[in-house]
Amino acid sequence: MLAESLALSAVLFTIGVVGVLTRRNAIIIFMCVELMLNAVNLTFVAFSRFYGAEGQVFVVFVMTVAAAEAAVGLAIIIAIFRHRQTVNLQDINLLKG
Amino acid sequence: MQQHYPLFYTFHFYFFGVVAIASALAFVTRKSPVAAALWLVNTMFSLSAIFVLLDAQFIGVMQVLVYAGAIMVVFLFVIMLLNLGHPSEIADTRGKWPVFAASLIGIVMLSMIMSISRGRIAADFQVPVGFAAQQMEKYGAVGTVARPLFNEYLLAFELTSVLLLVAIAGAVVLGRRKTADAR
Numbered sequence: 001m002l003a004e005s006l007a008l009s010a011v012l013f014t015i016g017v018v019g020v021l022t023r024r025n026a027i028i029i030f031m032c033v034e035l036m037l038n039a040v041n042l043t044f045v046a047f048s049r050f051y052g053a054e055g056q057v058f059v060v061f062v063m064t065v066a067a068a069e070a071a072v073g074l075a076i077i078i079a080i081f082r083h084r085q086t087v088n089l090q091d092i093n094l095l096k097g
Numbered sequence: 098m099q100q101h102y103p104l105f106y107t108f109h110f111y112f113f114g115v116v117a118i119a120s121a122l123a124f125v126t127r128k129s130p131v132a133a134a135l136w137l138v139n140t141m142f143s144l145s146a147i148f149v150l151l152d153a154q155f156i157g158v159m160q161v162l163v164y165a166g167a168i169m170v171v172f173l174f175v176i177m178l179l180n181l182g183h184p185s186e187i188a189d190t191r192g193k194w195p196v197f198a199a200s201l202i203g204i205v206m207l208s209m210i211m212s213i214s215r216g217r218i219a220a221d222f223q224v225p226v227g228f229a230a231q232q233m234e235k236y237g238a239v240g241t242v243a244r245p246l247f248n249e250y251l252l253a254f255e256l257t258s259v260l261l262l263v264a265i266a267g268a269v270v271l272g273r274r275k276t277a278d279a280r
Binding site: 001003004005006007008010011012013014015016017018019021022023024025027028030031032034035038041042045046048049050051052053054056057059060061063064065066067068069070071072074075076077078079081082087 | 102110111114117118121122124125130133134137140141144147148150151152153155156159160163164167168169171172175176178179191195196198199200202203204206207210211214215218222223224228229232241242244245246249250253257260261263264265267268269271272274
């Protein structure tokens with residue numbers, strides 16, 4: 001089952017990357033990043049099944065960081081939306097206020 | 098290494114794997130952000146089923162509670178708060194060439210990850226067959242995770258709480274509406 005889990009994780013991670021590259025909505029891009037984190041979690045769990053339980057500890061850490069990242073990132077998106085009235089990343093390409 | 102799995106186990110593993118991939122594909126192709134978020138929730142549910150099949154019951158529960166329950170609800174809140182339903186926001190994917198290039202990058206990346214994951218790991222790193230079930234019987238589903246978390250990784254765990262505190266403060270500062278006197 002290890003090889004199958006790693007293959008599934010690779011496919012999900014790649015779907016996340018392609019989503020980040022093809023979408024323009026900042027929130028959907030953000031959700032693609034969450035999908036990539038989930039794929040990495042699957043890798044950790046699969047390895048922890050066959051190589052000792054430490055992998056699950058790292059999954060807990062990844063989940064915590066994902067929660068923190070979601071909070072800060074969505075706050076940034078809301079701030080940008082208030083300022084520019086859009087979350088389309090092609091309209092937000094200048095690094096000035 | 099070669100372990101025999103019952104048909105029940107294999108069937109459910111492949112079933113939830115296919116569901117996860119299909120809903121992930123639906124997630125990146127949906128135009129509406131709300132539909133995309135709901136497909137992503139579906140992916141997370143099937144991943145949590147796979148975690149349970151991989152003897153990580155606690156992580157499976159955390160996946161449903163934290164990811165599908167908390168993080169995705171925050172995403173849905175923001176989508177509804179910003180009211181991202183109007184047509185200019187929905188016409189969202191890029192043109193033909195960027196999508197083609199992205200798919201090419203995706204295929205190259207997939208083959209790279211696949212070839213890396215086929216590498217051999219020395220057999221003495223591996224725990225004996227049935228080790229996970231044995232741990233589970235000894236310490237329980239939570240204890241299996243909690244023991245290393247509060248022994249070897251205690252410092253990292255405490256630092257995580259600092260990270261969460263910083264994230265809360267940052268989110269509050271960023272999300273605050275600027276009043277006239279605060280400028």
